[in-house]
Amino acid sequence: MNKIDKELLNKIADINGKITGAYNIRKDGKKIERRTTENIDIVTKEDKPGIDIFVKSNTKGEIVYIPVIITEKGLVDIVYNDFYIGKNADVTIIAGCGIHNDHAERSQHDGIHRFFLEEGAHVKYVEKHIGEGKGTGEKVLNPVTEVTLKRGASLEMETVQIKGVDSSIRKTKGKLYADTNFVITEKIMTHGNQFAKTIFDVKLNGDNASTHVTSRSVATEKSSQEFISKIYGNKKCFAHVECDAIIKDEAKVKAIPAINANNVEANLIHEAAIGKIAGEQLIKLMTLGLSEKEAEEQIIKGFLK
Amino acid sequence: MLELKNICFTRDNKKILDDVNLKIDTGKFIVITGPNGSGKSTLAKIIMGITKQDQGQVIFNGKDISNLSIDERAKLGIGFAFQQPVKFKGITVHDIINLSANKEISKKEIHKALAGVGLCPKEYIDREVNASLSGGELKRIEIASVSIKKSKLTIFDEPEAGIDLWSFNNLIEVFENMREETKGTSIIISHQERILNIADEIIVLKKGKVVRRGTRDEVLFNVIEKRCPRRLYKGGKCEQDR
Numbered sequence: 001m002n003k004i005d006k007e008l009l010n011k012i013a014d015i016n017g018k019i020t021g022a023y024n025i026r027k028d029g030k031k032i033e034r035r036t037t038e039n040i041d042i043v044t045k046e047d048k049p050g051i052d053i054f055v056k057s058n059t060k061g062e063i064v065y066i067p068v069i070i071t072e073k074g075l076v077d078i079v080y081n082d083f084y085i086g087k088n089a090d091v092t093i094i095a096g097c098g099i100h101n102d103h104a105e106r107s108q109h110d111g112i113h114r115f116f117l118e119e120g121a122h123v124k125y126v127e128k129h130i131g132e133g134k135g136t137g138e139k140v141l142n143p144v145t146e147v148t149l150k151r152g153a154s155l156e157m158e159t160v161q162i163k164g165v166d167s168s169i170r171k172t173k174g175k176l177y178a179d180t181n182f183v184i185t186e187k188i189m190t191h192g193n194q195f196a197k198t199i200f201d202v203k204l205n206g207d208n209a210s211t212h213v214t215s216r217s218v219a220t221e222k223s224s225q226e227f228i229s230k231i232y233g234n235k236k237c238f239a240h241v242e243c244d245a246i247i248k249d250e251a252k253v254k255a256i257p258a259i260n261a262n263n264v265e266a267n268l269i270h271e272a273a274i275g276k277i278a279g280e281q282l283i284k285l286m287t288l289g290l291s292e293k294e295a296e297e298q299i300i301k302g303f304l305k
Numbered sequence: 306m307l308e309l310k311n312i313c314f315t316r317d318n319k320k321i322l323d324d325v326n327l328k329i330d331t332g333k334f335i336v337i338t339g340p341n342g343s344g345k346s347t348l349a350k351i352i353m354g355i356t357k358q359d360q361g362q363v364i365f366n367g368k369d370i371s372n373l374s375i376d377e378r379a380k381l382g383i384g385f386a387f388q389q390p391v392k393f394k395g396i397t398v399h400d401i402i403n404l405s406a407n408k409e410i411s412k413k414e415i416h417k418a419l420a421g422v423g424l425c426p427k428e429y430i431d432r433e434v435n436a437s438l439s440g441g442e443l444k445r446i447e448i449a450s451v452s453i454k455k456s457k458l459t460i461f462d463e464p465e466a467g468i469d470l471w472s473f474n475n476l477i478e479v480f481e482n483m484r485e486e487t488k489g490t491s492i493i494i495s496h497q498e499r500i501l502n503i504a505d506e507i508i509v510l511k512k513g514k515v516v517r518r519g520t521r522d523e524v525l526f527n528v529i530e531k532r533c534p535r536r537l538y539k540g541g542k543c544e545q546d547r
Contacts, residue, residue, distance in 0.1 A: 216394070244394065283355055284391040288405045288454065289379035298404065302395035 001032070005069055008098035012128045013067040023065035024051055026079065028072040040064055040091075050080035050112075053093075057086030057118070068097040073137065074105035080112045085153075088120040095125065097141055099165075101133040108140040115146065117153035125157045131164030138166040146173045149180035151206065156183045161196065162304065163189055169197045178206030178235075186215040187304045190223035190251070200229040204237035204266070213241040218300050219251035230258045233266025243272040246303060306331040306490050307352065307458060312361035314347055314513075321347050322358070323513035329492065331457075334484060336493045336501050339510035345494045346388065348510065349460045352492070353385040354378045365458070384456030388463045388494075390447035393434045398446055401434055405450040418449040421482065423475040440467040445475075452479055455487045465497045477503065501525060 001009075005027060009015040022040040025033040029049070036042050039059040043052045053064060070077055083093065101107045117123060131139030147155050161168060174182045182202060190196050202211045211231065219225045231239045245253040257270035277299050285295035307329040314322040322344045329335055337345050350356035352363060354375040362371045370378055379385075393401075402415050416426040422445035432438065434446060444467045451459060464476055477499060483491060493500055501507055507524040509517040517524050 278391075280391045281393060283375060284387065285404065286375040287353060287355070287379050287385040288401075288450075289376055289407055290404065291376050292374075295376075298396070298400075299393065302393055302397075302400060305395045 001027075004071060004100050008069045008071075008100055008130075008132075009067055011130055012069075012096035012098040013065055013094045015065060015067065019065055021063040021065065022053075023067075024053075025065070026068045026077075028070055028075055029077045029079075037062065039089075045080060045082075048080050049078060050082070053081065053083045055083070055085045055089045055091050055121075057089055059086065059089040059091055061090065063092045063094065065094045067095065068109055068111060070097070070099045070101075070107050070109055073101065073103035073107065073135075076106075076108040076110075078110045078112070081114075083113065083115045083123070085115065085117045085121040085123055087118040089118075090122045092124045092126070096128040096130075097143075098129075099131045099133070099139040099141070101131070101135045101137045101139050103133075103135040103137045105135075106138040106140060108138075108142070110142040110144070112144040113146070115148065115155060117147070117149050117155060119150045120152040121150075122153065123155045125155060127157070127159045129159070129161040129165055129168070131166065139164060141165050141168045142170070143168070144171045144173075146175075147182060148175045149177060149182060149209075151177050152179045153177075154181040154183075156185075158185045160187045161189070162187070163191055165190075165194065165196070166192075167195045169199070171199045172201070174200075174202035174211065176202065176204050176206060176209035176211065176237075179208045180206060180210070182209075182211040184211070184213045184215075186213075186217075188215070188217040188225065189220070189300075189304060190218075190225055191220045192223060193221075194223040195225070196223075197226040198228065200231070200241070202230070202239065203232045203234060204239060205234050207236045209235065210238040211240075213239075213243075215243045216245075216303055217243075217253065218246045218248070218304060219253050220248040222250050224252040225254070227253070227255045227272075228258070229256075229270065231260065231268055231270070233259070233261045233263055233268050235263050236265035237263070237267070239266075239268045241270045243270075243274075244303075245274040246300065247274055247276055306333075306366060307492075308362075308364040309348075309352070310362040310364065312348070312351060312358050312363070314344070314351065314356070314358050320513050322351070325361070325510075325513070325515055327508065327515065329490060331490055332484075332488055333505045334480065334491050334493070334503065335506050335508060336495050336504040337508045337510060338494075338496055338501060339516075343510040344513040345510050346462050349385070349462050349492065349494050352458075352460055353383060355385070379456075382457030382489075384451050384454045384459040386447050386451040386459070386461040386464060388466055390434075390443040392436055392438075392443065396434050397430070398432050398434060398450075399430050401446070401450050402453055405454045407454075410453070414453065418453045419446075421452070421475065421479050422446070422449045424449070441469055444468055448476065448479060452483055456489055458490045458492065459483065461491065461493045461495075463494050463496075465495060465500065473497075473499070498525075 259268040
């Protein structure tokens with residue numbers, strides 16, 4: 001790994017030096033490093049690019065890193081990763097993709113991640129996407145996450161995409177059985193002519209299933225964003241979707257809520273707020289001595305924290 | 306320290322402030338009071354630069370700051386506590402206190418500031434300054450953050466509004482500590498008798514004009530006497546008002 005690779009890994013997965021736990025590092029469409037542990041196995045798929053990750057039942061507190069970095073020009077990398085999480089396991093999975101593109105050709109990574117959580121399992125899934133480099137070539141990321149939660153399982157997903165990514169379409173699907181919980185926190189910032197689209201599709205198929213989706217985004221300059229959430233309450237369940245966006249300059253943001261209650265006991269809430277930074281927030285921070293620009297930066301930093 | 310010269314402010318054909326002239330000395334604890342709509346909050350906002358006067362000058366420590374922005378005035382040493390504290394998303398109590406102090410301040414100092422307004426530091430330090438906090442909690446955080454700024458001149462716009470009695474006692478202590486520690490000047494917009502009681506001077510505004518100025522005894526006695534001649538003044542209300 002060269003300096004750029006190491007910096008990208010640090011940015012997307014906080015990897016700085018030696019990694020503890022299981023990991024699989026993929027660079028320019030190929031595995032470059034892997035380690036498994038007694039409880040976590042990583043196996044290369046034979047039918048298509050990607051890996052299967054197996055976490056044994058009752059594994060507690062382990063971390064799996066599966067970062068992807070792309071520095072090769074014109075590469076379109078599609079990878080299929082499946083996670084099989086055993087009963088009552090509780091692990092953290094750090095994914096993410098960093099594209100460094102110094103060229104004129106487009107670089108693209110589409111990561112299709114499927115999670116199968118057995119009863120009582122819990123996963124914290126962290127995914128950070130960045131794009132950088134001096135080239136004019138587009139940096140494109142299209143992540144897909146599909147989650148199946150069996151009784152009593154829960155998954156917390158944090159996704160972050162701050163600047164640098166020219167185009168992204170993010171699809172997140174959930175199929176939730178009884179007593180499950182799926183928490184999604186998304187943070188996106190776009191600038192220039194970037195485009196980011198997010199589609200959430202969560203089906204609450206079991207009693208006491210719940211989902212909380214929080215999306216905070218900032219769209220600046222001529223960038224545009226779309227937020228689509230489709231929630232289906234098919235049993236006695238709870239869903240809360242919150243989409244908050246700050247808009248600046250000539251940016252555009254569209255939020256399309258769809259909440260479908262198919263059961264009288266389904267309690268589904270969608271909140272969406274799009275607007276510029278509140279004038280009173282700027283004034284408050286200016287009374288503390290910050291210039292208007294500094295105040296704006298602090299408000300955005302806090303909003304996306 | 307602060308001089309207001311011929312301040313006028315008119316909106317919708319109504320004179321909110323009508324030729325206000327005031328001089329305030331360093332180290333004083335001044336309370337501006339008066340009926341609702343008398344122009345008190347507008348005057349406070351004009352001093353901070355949040356509202357721009359139509360006419361007149363604001364002189365701070367000998368410098369004409371009439372055309373300076375809010376942040377420029379803040380840097381010169383003016384602080385402002387809002388009547389309705391502003392809510393944020395993602396900005397924590399810790400963040401706002403650090404921004405106010407303009408540096409990373411020690412945990413000990415943050416604890417002292419929060420405890421000073423009756424908030425348990427451990428419980429509040431990492432809370433977001435958002436709608437999950439009650440009006441009273443936001444108000445106390447506002448006062449703690451402004452007091453830590455240690456400005457030469459601090460303006461409090463109705464600090465007692467939304468504060469319960471228990472916190473109110475803390476509030477009086479905060480003012481007293483500020484006087485002792487920072488030796489700064491405070492201007493408090495208030496109707497509260499206990500705040501009026503600790504003022505060096507009280508200024509009464511009515512219909513946009515300064516109608517009275519003096520010590521507590523000079524002003525308060527006069528106001529009460531005038532409103533309630535030879536009647537008993539009970540619980541802050543004249544009998545004839547009931």
